[in-house]
Amino acid sequence: GDSVTQxxxxxxxxxxxxxxxxxxxxxxxxxxxFWYVQxxxxxxQLLLKATxxxxxxxxxxxxxxxxxxxxxxxxxxxxxQVSDSAVxxxxxxxxxxQKVTFGIGTKxxxxx
Amino acid sequence: DTAVSQTPKYLVTQMGNDxxxxxxxxxxxxxxxxxxxxxxxxxxxxxSYNNKELIINETVPNRFSPKSPDKAHLNLHIxxxELGDSAVxxxxxxxxxxSGANVLTFGAGSRLxxx
Numbered sequence: 001g002d003s004v005t006q007x008x009x010x011x012x013x014x015x016x017x018x019x020x021x022x023x024x025x026x027x028x029x030x031x032x033x034f035w036y037v038q039x040x041x042x043x044x045q046l047l048l049k050a051t052x053x054x055x056x057x058x059x060x061x062x063x064x065x066x067x068x069x070x071x072x073x074x075x076x077x078x079x080x081q082v083s084d085s086a087v088x089x090x091x092x093x094x095x096x097x098q099k100v101t102f103g104i105g106t107k108x109x110x111x112x
Numbered sequence: 113d114t115a116v117s118q119t120p121k122y123l124v125t126q127m128g129n130d131x132x133x134x135x136x137x138x139x140x141x142x143x144x145x146x147x148x149x150x151x152x153x154x155x156x157x158x159x160s161y162n163n164k165e166l167i168i169n170e171t172v173p174n175r176f177s178p179k180s181p182d183k184a185h186l187n188l189h190i191x192x193x194e195l196g197d198s199a200v201x202x203x204x205x206x207x208x209x210x211s212g213a214n215v216l217t218f219g220a221g222s223r224l225x226x227x
Contacts (some may be wrong), residue, residue, distance in 0.1 A: 027190075032214055034215070038153075040163050041220075042221075043202055043204075043220050043221050044155075044202070044216070044218045045115075045217075045218065046215050046216070046217075049215065061223045068167055075221055087153055089155065093214040099157065099160070099168055100157070100214065100216060101157075104152075104153070105153040105154065105155065107153070112152030112161075
């Protein structure tokens with residue numbers, strides 16, 4: 001079935017380090033792809049999205065490119081901050097009637 | 113005003129009890145959802161309603177019963193609570209069309225602890 005696979009955390013980085021969180025999806029149909037972020041004690045919120053191949057989503061210094069050839073949507077940021085510490089979820093819209101499938105979530109901890 | 117609000121935020125109860133969690137959205141969205149997040153942060157969809165009609169009903173014990181009195185509200189009632197029901201339950205909503213289609217807006221979560 002439709003699924004999303006993302007790297008397990010936790011990921012611990014020093015401030016200003018480069019971040020990559022890997023995400024791959026099953027290649028069925030033409031899904032829309034998303035990254036959501038969950039800060040401690042809060043609900044998830046949309047970080048960025050891409051709706052078709054080669055689209056790049058970006059927000060708050062984060063970027064992800066929809067790569068159909070590798071079925072990937074890796075999240076990157078050039079210089080992380082302590083305030084980026086959160087859990088990041090990759091997700092896909094699977095078609096049908098409004099079903100969004102989430103990855104397992106990757107916890108990021110940024111230390112000063 | 114909070115876009116998706118759910119109550120209560122915390123709920124501690126004994127095994128065997130019945131409890132409800134309420135959710136309201138003021139975004140005018142057509143679709144509402146309940147998700148369950150376990151202690152490892154894994155997020156699983158439980159139910160989805162579109163304009164008060166049930167459209168997604170995942171493999172969930174029938175002790176869980178959603179109810180949508182109108183498209184702005186989606187409540188979750190749980191009968192005979194078990195230890196394994198302890199989790200954070202998130203309500204979410206999304207529009208059917210437009211640029212925001214398929215983008216979920218989440219509530220802050222309701223942490224249920226069953227003792």
